[in-house]
Amino acid sequence: MRLHRLEITAFGPFGGTQRIDFDQLSAAGLFLLHGPTGAGKTSVLDAVCYALYGDVPGARQGSGLALRSDHAAPDTRTRIVLELTLAGRRLEITRYPEQLRPKRRGGGFTRDRAHSELRERAADGEWRGLSRSHQEIGEEIRQLLGMSREQFCQVVLLPQGDFARFLRAADTVRGELLGKLFGTGRFAAVEARLAELRRTGEARVRTGDERLLALGHRMRQAAADPALPETGVPDPATADEERQPLAPGDPGLAEAVLEWAALARSGARERRDIAGGAVRAAEQRCAAARRLAEEAGELARLQHRHQAARRRAQALREQRGEREETARLLERARAAGSVAPALELHREADRAQRAAAEAEQRLRAALPAEHREAGDGQLDSLERALREELGSLSAARRAEERVRTLTAELAALDREAEADEDALTEHTEWLRGWEEERRTLRRRVERAQEAATLAERLAAQAGTAAAQLSAARRRDTLTARADAAAAQALRAREDAAAAREHWLDLKDRRLRDIAAELAAGLRPGEPCAVCGGTEHPDPARPHDGRADRAAEEAALAAYERAEELRAAAEARLTPVREELAAATAGAGTAPVAELTALAAELEQSLEGARQAAAGLHPAREALDAAEREYERRRQAEQAARLRIAARTSRRENLEGERSALESEVARARGGAASVADRARLLERQAELLGRAAEAVRTAQAAADRLKTADARLAEAAYRAGFDTPEQAAGALLGDERQRLLRQRLDAWSGEEAAVAAELADPAVAGAAELPAAEPEAARRAADAADRALRAAAAREAEAVNRCAELDRLSAEALADARRLAPLREEHHRVAALAALAAGTSAQNERKMRLESYVLAARLEQVAAAAGARLQRMSSGRYTLVHSDARSGGRGRSGLGLHVIDAWTGRERDTATLSGGETFFASLALALGLADVVTDEAGGMRLDTLFIDEGFGSLDEETLDEVLDVLDSLRERDRAVGIVSHVADLRRRIPARLQVVKDRSGSAVRQRMAGTDG
DSSP states (O other), X not given: OEEEEEEEEEETTEEEEEEEEHHXXXXXXXXXXXXXXXXSHHHHHHHHHHHHHSSOOGGGOOOHHHHBOTTSOTTOOXXXXXXXXXXXXXXXXXXXXXXXXXXXXXXXXXXXXXXXXXXXXXXXSOEEEEEOOHHHHHHHHHHHHOOOHHHHHHHTSOBHHHHHHHHHSOHHHHHHHHHHHHTTHHHHHHHHHHHHHHHHHHHHHHHHHHHXXXXXXXXXXXXXXXXXXXXXXXXXXXXXXXXXXXXXXXXXXXXXXXXXXHHHHHHHHHHHHHHHHHHHHHHHHHHHHHHHHHHHHHHHHHHHHHHHHHHHHHHHHHTHHHHHHHHHHHHHHHHHTTTHHHHHHHHHHHHHHHXXXXXXXHHHHHSOGGGTTOOHHHHHHHHHHHHHHHHTTHHHHHHHHHHHHHHHHHHHHHHHHHHHHHHHHHHHHHHHTHHHHHHHHHHHHHHHHHHHHHHHHHHHHHHHHHHHHHHHHHHHHHHHHHHHHHHHHHHHHHHHHHHHHHHHHHHHHHHHTHHHHHHTTOOTTSOOTTTOOSOOSSOOOOOTTOOOHHHHHHHHHHHHHHHHHHHHHHHHHHHHHHHHHHHHHHXXXXXXXXXXXXXXXXXXXXXXXXXXXXXXXXXXXXXXXXXXXXHHHHHHHHHHHHHHHHHHHHHHHHHHHHHHXXXXXXXXXXXXXXXXXXXXXXXXXXXXXXXXXXXXXXHHHHHHHHHHHHHHHHHHXXXXXXXXXXXXXXXXXXXXXXXXXXXXXXXXXXXHHHHHHHHHOHHHHHHHHSOOOOHHHHHHHHHHHHXXXXXXXXXXXXXXXXXXXXXXXXXXXXXXXXXXHHHHHHHHHHHHHHHHHHTOSTTOTTOOOHXXXXXXXXXXXXXXXXXXXXXXXXXXXXXXXXXXXXXXXXXXXXXXXXXXXXXXXXXXXXXXXXXXXXXXXXXXXXXXXXXHHHHHTTOOOOOEEEEESOGGGOOHHHHHHHHHHHHHTTTTTOEEEEEOOOHHHXXXXXXXXXXXXXXXXXXXXXXXXXXXX
16 A cells, blocks of 8 residues: 555644645655644544545544534535555545535535545546445445554554553453454354353253253152152252252253153053953943843833823723714714805805996996986997997097197297208308418418427437437446456456466476476486486485476466466457447547436427427318318308298198198087097997996896805705705814814824723733832932942043153153253363363363464564564564463463563563663564554555654664664655654654644645755
């Protein structure tokens, strides 16, 4: 990493814009950053850190508002611009922190968000934007630097006060700082993960043991056997002189539970067998009691049947009179059945005679008074006379109908005449405005034609703009692709150069060690391929780092592959650049945003013109339709005038015909409202006379049928044995009544037969002769035996369930014990590993945690790197070494730092150094730590370093030694900046960056060798 240029505006103590040329300062190798206290020396370093990471170091961290200079003008924005080289790429980072600015309208301030921008300078010298995202820029810088902000501040800015404290700090404090720098949190995470696995395994084992204990308690409850011994029962509260209480975690817990379960299962099976024998004995007693109860019940049932049969026989004797009366009623009903048809015929004739008489009286009452007593012949004559008069009205009815038709036609003519008059008026009014309508429609067609012409012209312009916009977008896309391809080609060239250098280095080393390679093929007694000798007293031996043929060929193959990748990358770059040139030629230099706005404006205008031109066809159609409408209305007006003239002549003819017909109709109507009404009246009178004559004839016929029915009924009653027809009617019974009476007689007969059969049954008769049965006592005895059987069965079922439950719980306990065994073994293994990583295991003799072990290796590297510089700074007296001795009786070890004093040959604690010795020791430690952290971060070359304060504690000779060491850092083009206000350094270091302060804010002044100041 090399800094080139820093620009600071309104940042910290700097109210205006300050520019620092690091290229000029770095040319001297060693430069001084000095100034009075509070002027802003450290703020320059803060600006570098903020440009890279978007934040300032350590305790100076804060919001963007806190970074803004109080000396800056309100309208001056805070900005940091840093130009630097990272991994061979020239980058420019611009950052605007969050800040307040005056509102553009009105008073007060508004908040501007933080803004960042990253640009890269291409091979052609042009700057191209890479990103404006805080996250993307931060991630890109972290990947290129390979260090976090904390590592950068510790490695590049070298805060000496921190390293003095680090030099004398306790192991725990030193471990926290080293952990942040080297990122060893993953090893602490391994320790935490192992501890978590240990806790998880312990919890799983404890849970399994608790489940085993719970199963033991459940088996004790399921066994419920007071004869079982208490010793060995898996109960934490159980203890005696021979056995201690069992608890989760005891290794013998599973064995004790399974042993006791086997004993419980054996006792349960024995009790189950005993209960089974009791059930079988109870079943035999219950079966005998049930047989006795069934026999007593059967005897009681037979005795009850005998008593019931005797009661039913007595009841039948008491109902004998009722049976004889029922038989007599059925006999008379059968005799009256032969008279029933005559009775029904008589009733029907009587109903018909009464209905006919009533109809005759009703129709005679409707006749005129003079015709009410007339016979049927007279009524027929009157009907014929009315029918003849009705026939004479046919011509008059036709004339009346014609009058109505003529009246309707005249009304229709009046309506048509009114419609024609309205149509004539409408057509006349429309034709009066035709010329104005035609001019309006023609103007509409002309405007649409003009819009169509404009749309054609705009379409051509829009097509050109769209093509230019597409080319511009492709130009921008190809620019990004060309930059990426160029970067890829550059990386391929660098890789090919590195591979070639590695191959040539191996080839050179192999040529130097070719003798050792030939000596490797020598065998005793075989001639040498070079000299031919068979004795080989002192063959050449390979040196460390020797390269053989395989390594050289592998390096050559790697170089050839890298060269192929380089050629392929450059081949991919060429067509991209050609496409970019073509796209640039088609798009010009106009930006995409400008071309997009132009294309959108042309598209909007084109859309408006097309919408206007779209009305051309409708406008022409409207004009054609209007001309057709004009012709139609002109012809309709002429037709309406002709219809009006023809309708006037027809109206006169129709009115003459209607006048002649109306006089004829008036004569035929008489006193009625119309001829039709007169005809309807005559029709009703004739119909009434005909119906009355028919009713008279029907009444006479019904009276004759009634007389015939009377004679037939009297004869049928006499033949059936009844004195009068009324007696026969009274003896009749309905079918349902006769069916019920027959059923009663049949029931009495059936009951009498059943009673006789019941009394004749030998079983019933024999039971009646025995003593009275006692079924209730027998049933109670059977119930008692049944209850005894159920109790025995319940005891057996309980014993069976207890055995099944014990078997199930024993199987669960066995499965849990088998499942718990590997978990317990794994827990012991993980617990041992966690204790080893945490430094609490007896096998970890130094009590070092895993993270401390890793950090101890890093600290050993730091001490080795720092020791060489410290030895030179102290004129060979002191050497810094790492110590892994334990810090106390029970303390941990691994992160100790000591110095070896060459004057005494003894190893001393760093706390015994003086102030100046502490400074250059901490400086050597900082430089060593910077080298190791740089290697750890991926070997990023740090071409610019800053050392902050501490030189005031050195004497002149020691200061010369320290400056010589720092001056040696300039090897391979490295620049070192010293931040100090020590006056003697201004004489020793000619390249200086001075920070001055006054009431208006601080400023920087850059001075090189040979200039004033």
